Amino acid sequence: MTTDWKAKEAKYYMHVVNRQPVVIDRGEGARVWDVDGKEYLDFTAGWAVVNLGHAHPAVTKAIQDQAAKLMQTSNQFYTTPQLELAEALVENSALDKVFFSNSGAEANEGAVKLARKYGRMNKNGGQEIITVLNSFHGRTLAMAAATGQPHYQEIWKPLTPGFTNVPYDDLDAMKAATTDQTCAIMVEVLQGEGGVNVPTEGYLKGLREWCDANNILLIFDEVQTGAGRLGTLFGYQAFDVEPDVMTLAKGLGNGVPIGAFLCKDSCDVLEPGDHGSTFGGNALATAAANATVRFMVDNDVPGNAKKVGAYFKGKLEEYKAANSEVVVDVRGMGLLLALQFSDTISAKVVAACNEEGLLLNPVRPDAIRFMPPLTITESDVDEAMEKLGRGIAKALAS
Numbered sequence: 001m002t003t004d005w006k007a008k009e010a011k012y013y014m015h016v017v018n019r020q021p022v023v024i025d026r027g028e029g030a031r032v033w034d035v036d037g038k039e040y041l042d043f044t045a046g047w048a049v050v051n052l053g054h055a056h057p058a059v060t061k062a063i064q065d066q067a068a069k070l071m072q073t074s075n076q077f078y079t080t081p082q083l084e085l086a087e088a089l090v091e092n093s094a095l096d097k098v099f100f101s102n103s104g105a106e107a108n109e110g111a112v113k114l115a116r117k118y119g120r121m122n123k124n125g126g127q128e129i130i131t132v133l134n135s136f137h138g139r140t141l142a143m144a145a146a147t148g149q150p151h152y153q154e155i156w157k158p159l160t161p162g163f164t165n166v167p168y169d170d171l172d173a174m175k176a177a178t179t180d181q182t183c184a185i186m187v188e189v190l191q192g193e194g195g196v197n198v199p200t201e202g203y204l205k206g207l208r209e210w211c212d213a214n215n216i217l218l219i220f221d222e223v224q225t226g227a228g229r230l231g232t233l234f235g236y237q238a239f240d241v242e243p244d245v246m247t248l249a250k251g252l253g254n255g256v257p258i259g260a261f262l263c264k265d266s267c268d269v270l271e272p273g274d275h276g277s278t279f280g281g282n283a284l285a286t287a288a289a290n291a292t293v294r295f296m297v298d299n300d301v302p303g304n305a306k307k308v309g310a311y312f313k314g315k316l317e318e319y320k321a322a323n324s325e326v327v328v329d330v331r332g333m334g335l336l337l338a339l340q341f342s343d344t345i346s347a348k349v350v351a352a353c354n355e356e357g358l359l360l361n362p363v364r365p366d367a368i369r370f371m372p373p374l375t376i377t378e379s380d381v382d383e384a385m386e387k388l389g390r391g392i393a394k395a396l397a398s
């Protein structure tokens with residue numbers, strides 16, 4: 001008799017998410033197989049995490065070798081994979097120092113702590129952080145306050161004080177919300193969870209100039225956009241605007257949980273005792289991430305994301321042109337793309353695509369998000385477009 005995994009979930013797991021009815025057993029590259037052996041093209045990649053594809057040999061080998069040797073020492077000691085990863089990130093970015101955490105939310109918490117210390121030292125004691133509406137910064141209590149989406153905030157009130165949420169892509173709103181207590185502005189370079197929203201030309205540059213003029217730290221939450229997703233190793237490179245602080249997580253370890261926040265030397269204010277983590281930057285996670293980042297850089301994986309992303313976006317535009325009643329917008333960059341429907345049909349489309357063997361994310365009730373591994377080919381895109389077309393037709397007929 002086969003196990004009823006859905007019943008087990010209902011019995012034992014907190015019901016905090018309505019899952020897609022797919023029990024995934026294994027993966028390879030851009031494909032996964034469920035427990036019944038059915039194959040799917042995975043355009044969710046574990047939520048923009050498995051950027052090199054599932055079971056990538058370089059990452060698997062690094063994990064196996066490290067697991068057999070040493071996994072955890074605490075940060076009381078030096079370990080070599082942690083320092084190799086630190087070197088890879090700093091040498092390939094505009095930032096100078098790094099600290100490793102276990103998740104994106106935790107990386108953002110660290111960035112906010114750094115900004116508040118900076119504010120105490122350099123900005124009249126200022127402790128306020130401005131973020132934007134429709135953003136996503138994680139699920140901790142402070143990040144619920146930072147995340148400008150009321151449905152993530154309402155039930156957790158009172159929220160952590162010190163965060164102001166202003167309209168997205170609105171430089172004047174940011175300026176109006178700035179006070180002499182503002183120590184940082186934190187934004188995603190491109191909103192991921194908020195529906196894949198690309199800022200207008202000049203917005204991020206405008207933020208950079210405003211921060212420079214007012215001694216405010218500019219924090220880019222690149223938890224989703226870092227690690228090659230937008231067609232450059234880090235998202236800020238695609239916009240040609242450097243942050244003072246940058247956070248990473250999702251794609252950094254190709255599936256092994258790890259986050260990071262990086263800063264410029266000019267705001268490297270944390271000192272012994274200010275911050276720490278038991279697991280953060282442990283040998284196992286950093287060995288996986290070091291293999292991921294070095295493979296990505298050595299093989300120009302972001303370049304593939306840029307090329308195949310442009311091809312994919314072109315196909316989505318063609319689909320939109322031929323189905324303008326149903327699809328009203330195509331947006332995104334690199335391999336972080338979204339299709340905006342004229343109606344709230346995402347759930348139906350995703351369910352129909354599951355049946356067709358294509359995994360997608362219903363990022364909004366009326367929009368779906370594509371975030372496949374960055375190693376996909378144009379023929380994977382062609383296959384996804386065929387399945388998507390059949391899935392949308394099925395959803396509309398149901």
Ligand SMILES: *Cc1c(COP(=O)(O)O)cnc(C)c1O
Pocket residue numbers: 102103104105106108136137138139188192193221222223224225249250
């Ligand atoms: C996913 C995400 C987070 C939260 O990361 P977790 O690892 O789930 O804590 C934060 N910011 C952005 C932009 C994200 O996409």
